[in-house]
Amino acid sequence: MPDTIQRFAPELWDSVRPLYDAGRYAEAANRGRELIEARPDQAYLYYNVACCESLAGRTADAVEHLRRAIGMWEGCRDMAIEDGDFDPIRDEHAFWDLVGG
Numbered sequence: 001m002p003d004t005i006q007r008f009a010p011e012l013w014d015s016v017r018p019l020y021d022a023g024r025y026a027e028a029a030n031r032g033r034e035l036i037e038a039r040p041d042q043a044y045l046y047y048n049v050a051c052c053e054s055l056a057g058r059t060a061d062a063v064e065h066l067r068r069a070i071g072m073w074e075g076c077r078d079m080a081i082e083d084g085d086f087d088p089i090r091d092e093h094a095f096w097d098l099v100g101g
Contacts, residue, residue: 012039013048020048025056036065043072051085062086063094070098 012035019028032049046069053062069076080086081099089095
């Protein structure tokens with residue numbers, strides 16, 4: 001993981017992971033937004049919230065949080081291209097505007 005992403009960032013997401021694993025994406029996104037409020041410096045959180053929002057059908061929110069994640073760490077762009085969590089929004093122009101497709 002790059003130095004620009006805090007080493008403990010994945011642990012921040014641990015409390016949300018059970019919601020994601022259970023397919024409760026809207027709840028996971030909401031909880032993730034609370035984490036972002038507490039730690040707005042974490043690209044990892046923005047990226048994961050964007051994933052959940054995509055899966056929950058919150059296209060505009062997913063694109064915005066992905067934009068923020070990419071702005072903090074360019075590596076999020078490449079990850080998003082391959083990440084199946086973005087399949088629900090993959091046909092959106094806004095998604096491709098972000099990832100450069």
